[in-house]
Amino acid sequence: MNDVLPPGLTALQSVEQVDKGLAEAGYISNSQISTAIYMAHFLRKPILVEGPAGVGKTELAKSVASWMKLPLIRMQCYEGLDESKALYEWKYGKQLLYTQILKDKINHVIGEGDNLNEALDKLHAFGDIFFSKQFIEPRPLLRALEEPGGAVLLIDEIDKSDQEFEAFLLEILSDYQVTIPEIGTVEAIVPPIVLLTSNSTRDLGDALKRRCLHLHIGFPDEKLEAKIIASRVPGIDASLLKQLVSFTGQLRAMDLKKLPSVSETIDWAKIMVLLHTTVLDVDLVRDTLNVLLKFEADIEAAGKQIAGMTHKARQDAGVGA
Amino acid sequence: MSGGLVSGAGGLAPASEPLRRFLQVARGAGLRVSAAEGIDAAQAVQMVGYSDRQLLKDTLGLVLAKTPDEKMLYHEAFELYFKRDEFEGKPDDDRGEGGRRSPGSEAQGGEGQGGSGGKALTQMLEDEDRVTLATMVEQAARDSGLENIRFFTQKNLYARRIMDRMGLRSVERDIESMRREGTPEGLGRAQVLEGRLEQLRDSVRDFVERNLILFAKGETEKFREELLKSARLSNLERRDMERMRVLVRQMAKKLAARYAKTRRRRLRGQLDIRRTMRRNMGWGGIPFITVWKQKRIEKPRVMVLCDVSGSVSAMSQFLLMFLYALNEALKDIRSFAFAGSLIEVSDILAKEPVEQAITKIMEMIGYGSSNYGNSFADFQDQFMDKVTNKTTVLILGDARGNRTDPRTEIMSEIAQRSKRVIWMNPEFRSAWGTGDSDMYRYAPFCNVLTVCNTLRHLERVIEEILESGS
Numbered sequence: 103m104n105d106v107l108p109p110g111l112t113a114l115q116s117v118e119q120v121d122k123g124l125a126e127a128g129y130i131s132n133s134q135i136s137t138a139i140y141m142a143h144f145l146r147k148p149i150l151v152e153g154p155a156g157v158g159k160t161e162l163a164k165s166v167a168s169w170m171k172l173p174l175i176r177m178q179c180y181e182g183l184d185e186s187k188a189l190y191e192w193k194y195g196k197q198l199l200y201t202q203i204l205k206d207k208i209n210h211v212i213g214e215g216d217n218l219n220e221a222l223d224k225l226h227a228f229g230d231i232f233f234s235k236q237f238i239e240p241r242p243l244l245r246a247l248e249e250p251g252g253a254v255l256l257i258d259e260i261d262k263s264d265q266e267f268e269a270f271l272l273e274i275l276s277d278y279q280v281t282i283p284e285i286g287t288v289e290a291i292v293p294p295i296v297l298l299t300s301n302s303t304r305d306l307g308d309a310l311k312r313r314c315l316h317l318h319i320g321f322p323d324e325k326l327e328a329k330i331i332a333s334r335v336p337g338i339d340a341s342l343l344k345q346l347v348s349f350t351g352q353l354r355a356m357d358l359k360k361l362p363s364v365s366e367t368i369d370w371a372k373i374m375v376l377l378h379t380t381v382l383d384v385d386l387v388r389d390t391l392n393v394l395l396k397f398e399a400d401i402e403a404a405g406k407q408i409a410g411m412t413h414k415a416r417q418d419a420g421v422g423a
Numbered sequence: 424m425s426g427g428l429v430s431g432a433g434g435l436a437p438a439s440e441p442l443r444r445f446l447q448v449a450r451g452a453g454l455r456v457s458a459a460e461g462i463d464a465a466q467a468v469q470m471v472g473y474s475d476r477q478l479l480k481d482t483l484g485l486v487l488a489k490t491p492d493e494k495m496l497y498h499e500a501f502e503l504y505f506k507r508d509e510f511e512g513k514p515d516d517d518r519g520e521g522g523r524r525s526p527g528s529e530a531q532g533g534e535g536q537g538g539s540g541g542k543a544l545t546q547m548l549e550d551e552d553r554v555t556l557a558t559m560v561e562q563a564a565r566d567s568g569l570e571n572i573r574f575f576t577q578k579n580l581y582a583r584r585i586m587d588r589m590g591l592r593s594v595e596r597d598i599e600s601m602r603r604e605g606t607p608e609g610l611g612r613a614q615v616l617e618g619r620l621e622q623l624r625d626s627v628r629d630f631v632e633r634n635l636i637l638f639a640k641g642e643t644e645k646f647r648e649e650l651l652k653s654a655r656l657s658n659l660e661r662r663d664m665e666r667m668r669v670l671v672r673q674m675a676k677k678l679a680a681r682y683a684k685t686r687r688r689r690l691r692g693q694l695d696i697r698r699t700m701r702r703n704m705g706w707g708g709i710p711f712i713t714v715w716k717q718k719r720i721e722k723p724r725v726m727v728l729c730d731v732s733g734s735v736s737a738m739s740q741f742l743l744m745f746l747y748a749l750n751e752a753l754k755d756i757r758s759f760a761f762a763g764s765l766i767e768v769s770d771i772l773a774k775e776p777v778e779q780a781i782t783k784i785m786e787m788i789g790y791g792s793s794n795y796g797n798s799f800a801d802f803q804d805q806f807m808d809k810v811t812n813k814t815t816v817l818i819l820g821d822a823r824g825n826r827t828d829p830r831t832e833i834m835s836e837i838a839q840r841s842k843r844v845i846w847m848n849p850e851f852r853s854a855w856g857t858g859d860s861d862m863y864r865y866a867p868f869c870n871v872l873t874v875c876n877t878l879r880h881l882e883r884v885i886e887e888i889l890e891s892g893s
Contacts, residue, residue, distance in 0.1 A: 117478060137481040144470055145463065152491075198706050305680050312457055316489040 116140075129158070129165035130330045138317040139166060139295075148275050148296035150260075150311065153319035156363030158330075159299040160258060162319075166295060167254040175249070175294075176256045177242035179263035185270060189280060191239045197232050233284040243274060244288065252292035260310075261300040268310050275313045322364060324351050330364060335371045344419035345382045346371055352411045353394060353404060362394040369393050381421050382412050442468055445483075445504055447570055451638045452500035453645075454493050460486055476505065503637055544590040545597045548619040549612070556623065560630055563588035569631065573639045582628045594620060652878045656737050656849070667878070668778065671741060674882050675748030682752040682889040688718045722754035723815050723888050726841075728802065730820030731785060732762040732793035738849045738876060742819050744777045745881055752889055757809070760784050761798035762791040767806070795822065795861065796830035803833045810840040815888055818846045819875070822855075822862040829861040831868070838868035847875035847884060 120136040131139075142149045151159045167174035177188060201208075212221045240248060246255040260268065274280055278290040298314065300306060322330060324347045331343060350367045362370075370393045379386060387408050395401045404411075442465060450456055456464075463486045471482050480501050488497035547556055567584040598616055601609040648670060651663060693716040703710050727746060729739040739760070746756055760768045766788060771780045810816065816837055822829075838844050846869040848855065848862060855862040866872055875884060 133477060134481045134484070137478060138485050141467055141470075141482055141485055145466055147463070149485075150489075194706055194711065305676065308455075311489045312459055314489075315485040317485060318491055318494055 123169040124162075124165050125333075127165040127169040128333055129161060129169075130326065130333055131162075132322070132326060134317065135162065135319065138315055141315055142295060145315070146278075146293055148298060148314045149317050150298045150300065150306070150314035151317045151319060152300045152302055154321070154361065154363055155301055156365035157319045157321060158364055159297075159319060160256065163254055163256040163297040163299075166297070170254070170295075172251065172295070173249060173253045174256060175242050175246045175253050176258060178258045179260050179267070181262060181264060183263050183267055187241055188267070188270075189241050189243045190282060191241065192233070193237050193239050197237050200232065230284065235285065238282075238285070243280065246294045246296075247274075247278065247280065247288055247290040249294065250291055253294040255294040255296045257296065257298045259301060260298045261303045261306060265307065268307055272309055272313065275310070321354055321361070324348065327351075327364060327367065331368055331371050334368045335375060338371055338375055339380050341419045341421055342374060342380050342382075343371070345415040345421065346374065348415040348418040349382065349387070349411055350394065352414060356404060356407075358395065358400045358403065359397045360395070360400065366394050382415055384409050384412050387412050439465055441473075444570060445501075446487075448504045448637050449487055449497065449500050452496045454487055454496055454500070456487055500637070503633070545594050545616065548594065548616055548623065551619070559589055560585065560627055564630065564634070569634050570638050572631070572635050575635060578628070578631050578635060581634075582624070582631045585627050585631070586624065589623075591620075654878075655876050656741055656878070667741070668744065670878060671744050672748050674878065675745055678882070678886055678889060679749050679752040682722075688720060691715075720891075721813075722752060723891075724755040724811075724813055725753055725757075725815050725817055725888065726806075726810065727756065727758045727817045728765070728798075728819070729758065729760050730762065730793055731760045731788065732791055734823070735793075735819065735821050735849055736785065738847075739819055740777075740781050741878065741881060742817075742847070743772065743781060745885060747772055747777050749885065749889075757806075759802065759806070760788060761793070761795075761801070762788050763794045763797060764788065765798040765801035792825050793820070793823065794827045795820070795824035796828040796833075799830050799833040799837075803836065807836065807840070810837060812840070812842055814841045816841045816844045817888070818844065818869075819849075820846075821848055821850050821860065822846075822865055823859050824861055826859045829864050831861075831864050834865050834868045838870075843870035844868060845871040845873075845884065845888070847873055847880075849876040850874070851876075 117133070117136045117140045120139045121131055121133075124131045124136065124139070138149050141147070151162065153159055163176075164174060166172075208225075212224050238244075242255070246253045257271070260271075275296065278293040279287050281287045321327075327350070328343050328347045331346070332338060346367060350362050350370075354361045370390065373390055373393060374382075377386070388405065391401050391404065391408070395404060443461075446456055446461055446464065464483055467482045467486050468479070471478050473479060483501070484494060484497055488494045544559070546552075547559075563585045564581075567581065567588055569581055569585070572578075572581055594616070598613045598620075601613040601616075648666070651667060651670060695714045695716045698714040699710055699712070700708060702712050702714055725746065727742065729735075729742060731739050743758060746753070746758070750756070757767065757769050758772055759765050768780070768784050771783055774780070775783070834844075846865065850860070850862075852874055854860065862872075871884075871887070873880070873884060875881060
């Protein structure tokens with residue numbers, strides 16, 4: 103189907119293979135995530151990844167890059183991001199410097215012709231030397247297109263950018279090309295694998311969504327989360343792991359301002375390992391709760407129920423109280 | 424919605440028929456599937472095939488459902504559709520493709536088929552050949568255009584059509600002739616046959632019902648929502664409240680997405696010299712890049728005065744709900760509720776979800792008879808100094824003060840201090856000024872005075888506020 107493939111990809115046969123590849127890169131995926139990567143590769147479509155903060159959206163892109171041995175090019179979006187920071191910019195300084203240095207040369211070439219028209223004609227004969235590729239400063243998008251072996255392009259937090267920028271992305275996302283007025287259209291040598299992430303702080307436009315595969319990563323179930331933590335925090339005690347996962351699971355069922363996500367559970371697990379804990383107890387949980395919950399009101403709300411939740415977590419893991 | 428679009432994506436014919444129908448189901452369930460996405464889906468399906476259902480589900484989910492809500496709808500639609508066991512056997516659609524006919528020829532075609540397929544149907548009923556029967560029902564349903572069913576009133580019609588197509592008439596003829604023969608064996612057979620036919624009828628009806636849910640749910644919902652948007656809010660039934668809340672949130676979200684940012688409008692032809700110099704300092708002040716003066720359109724600051732006395736309370740609820748759903752597009756909201764007197768309710772609304780907050784407010788002061796003069800006086804005493812020339816004052820009420828002093832002089836002061844006053848009256852224009860209505864006494868001080876008793880009205884007024892900012 104594809105003529106030119108990035109090196110790591112020629113052998114991509116099945117969804118299971120994606121699963122395995124990502125696991126090797128340290129990313130525990132589920133069937134939806136793997137299918138998305140697989141489809142993105144074959145349909146040549148960008149993936150729009152949505153989900154709460156900290157469930158591993160950015161991590162996914164990093165893992166894909168490291169598994170496929172492709173460079174990861176990351177573009178962080180923010181309000182006011184524009185073409186000159188995302189795509190390319192002219193190196194004004196260099197242009198200016200070169201015209202100064204080449205002044206004599208230019209005088210020489212133009213010669214002594216005192217007719218203004220003649221001089222202009224001669225200048226035209228050079229072509230646009232100062233508006234050529236040498237004077238372009240490539241920014242992430244252009245770099246991704248020009249990468250000879252393909253790349254993974256991560257457009258992070260697209261929801262933070264302006265609507266106009268979203269529209270500007272459409273050309274790249276659907277055709278893997280951009281148009282620079284002075285030079286022409288730049289096409290991708292090898293179409294990069296594009297991942298866009300969004301925290302849904304605003305609704306993205308339909309045009310953008312239509313061009314992407316849409317992947318929603320939610321909080322993982324307990325089994326998957328346990329697997330993820332086990333891979334991220336090697337050497338963690340199995341029963342402690344069960345308790346942690348059960349506890350965060352219970353927290354997520356509460357009505358909190360910001361629910362703890364996977365990255366927070368991982369941090370918590372690391373701390374527990376550092377403290378040589380094997381069994382959760384109420385005081386310890388109370389002291390470390392600020393790792394999981396980031397709002398004072400949340401900590402207060404959860405604080406009242408810690409005892410019960412810790413008890414249940416211990417029960418789930420089969421540890422006697 | 425045509426299969427032509429999908430199968431047009433290059434030789435996808437074998438897969439496209441079931442997919443096409445699924446797309447229709449998905450649209451019926453409320454997913455917005457564009458033609459381009461249909462093509463994507465066809466390509467994706469061609470790659471993964473129908474054999475692995477989980478894979479198929481994941482794949483189509485990526486292509487078709489693009490918000491969490493849509494994912495849920497998609498999940499339901501997928502389960503419902505593929506529960507019909509269409510692919511349990513082999514997805515043979517040669518007949519489906521070849522057998523498609525124009526709607527015009529349907530009637531005669533049905534008759535002819537009924538004749539030829541009839542014997543087979545009698546036979547099948549006697550043999551209890553369920554698998555073939557099920558396939559036949561599917562086929563007949565397809566031929567009679569069941570996917571076009573929209574209303575529950577059409578159920579019997581379609582059930583009848585399907586039965587006819589399967590050869591109902593000739594079975595009835597067969598039964599008739601068995602009866603006429605009169606032999607005990609014939610009578611027995613006729614009785615068995617009748618029982619089985621009844622069973623078949625039931626299952627066909629059931630089948631039609633499932634399809635109605637599948638294909639028409641979205642349509643009915645959409646219709647209902649359209650109605651609700653222009654229904655008078657005071658006449659709403661209790662069971663529609665939940666749906667209204669969802670609708671309000673949707674509408675507010677749409678507006679918020681459009682107006683949530685501070686906008687700038689470039690002034691034509693006025694060079695911003697200071698910023699141009701700064702921008703071009705890098706190359707010695709030669710103005711390569713020009714910067715133009717801009718006008719900022721700031722987010723509006725709003726003060727809302729809501730009448731929560733009996734007659735207007737329903738409307739107030741929705742106005743507050745709307746405004747608080749818009750939070751991100753507004754700079755500052757302060758809300759006040761009044762009936763006999765006026766209190767500030769911003770805190771209650773900020774702390775609790777609007778639905779609960781409103782019940783609470785109602786308990787505090789609601790449901791009394793309103794006294795506009797008194798309420799305005801309360802406002803003047805406590806909050807008048809908070810009204811600045813950037814404030815939009817929004818008043819919702821019917822201006823019926825039960826013949827108390829309207830205190831128009833306070834209204835005049837509000838109008839002078841504020842950027843503008845918008846009055847929304849849920850009563851029809853013809854009722855203004857009748858009885859105890861003081862609407863026309865207040866009217867001179869309002870920049871905008873409008874009838875507002877449906878969601879659409881609300882949306883229009885609020886959009887206008889956002890449009891011009893402060």
